[in-house]
Amino acid sequence: MKARTVDRRVQRTQQLLRSALMALIQEKGFESLSVQDIIDRANIGRATFYAHFDSKEDLLASGIEGLRASLKERQRQALAEGGRDDASVLAFSHELFAHAHEHRAVFRAMVGKRSGAVVQQLLQKMLVDLVRDEVKQMMTSSDATAMPLEAMAQYIGGGLIGLLIWWG
Amino acid sequence: MKARTVDRRVQRTQQLLRSALMALIQEKGFESLSVQDIIDRANIGRATFYAHFDSKEDLLASGIEGLRASLKERQRQALAEGGRDDASVLAFSHELFAHAHEHRAVFRAMVGKRSGAVVQQLLQKMLVDLVRDEVKQMMTSSDATAMPLEAMAQYIGGGLIGLLIWWG
């Protein structure tokens, strides 16, 4: 927490860019999309774009950050309640699927056949991080298995993202 | 099976392009690589490249096809032997990991941090197809579960690719 107040212009600019990105993703997918398209749609100067983001990937990541924070919070709650019943294992995944369903128009366009490579990678990294944290906490509390924590996180994270994309 | 003999020039051209691609991937990754780089390295005319492939992704896919055929054959063998012991379940995965290890220099460059999004997607699709075929055969032979075949294939395929990339 460093900047208490963010300049209103900065907020507007970034919000316009994110909105434009989402709209354009639905229209033509992510890969076949240029920075030029985004700034045209957002009606933002070229120089301004590069003052805020390095690339369209960077802009996309900033958009996904909101989702990540939300899932992380959900996970924190479930783990805090201490329950180890089925409902609290990977509790964030419920919200994840719900979120994908709610925004399924843009979600499908994002990870759809042609365009989704970069998006998928971003999402997968996010999920693996979440799973790792969770598995770590579950294991230290009692279990001891031969399987490396990281391998488990990678496998489960990869499986989740595969499932999500197929299902979405 | 249609063309028994492929023109020697075609073979040479495609081989040169594939070799150039592999070499360049190791040097600068896949994404930050242009068709221009490839044809310069391969010393092949620009028009010739586009006569064979639509894009660098297309060229890459043609390279991966060899691996796919090999894994498929391995799977066919294991299933034909009819055994349902541990060693024959997902038998192709052993070869998959071996292959990744053998060519780990190029493999790492392919799926490494920055560059691997497109490659990952291609590999994952290939794996899911393999897993689906196998699960289908295993299920019809006796089991009946509530879980949809496709969901299983997607989950396992995604998990495998996650594991592979982390491990490789």
Add this chain to the structure above:
DNA sequence: TCGTTTCCGAACATAATGTTCAAGTTCTTC
């Protein structure tokens, strides 16, 4: 109101894309 931050927009150099075509060459096959 005043000083600071941000935005603009236009210009610029560089580079890649994908297509076309006539001319040359290498293959295959008979």
Add this chain to the structure above:
DNA sequence: GAAGAACTTGAACATTATGTTCGGAAACGA
């Protein structure tokens, strides 16, 4: 080994995106 088919070449071309620069204008916070 000759004829004809198939392939490769190089150059040109129009189009488009990239990322950076700058001074001046505008919006902001306090």
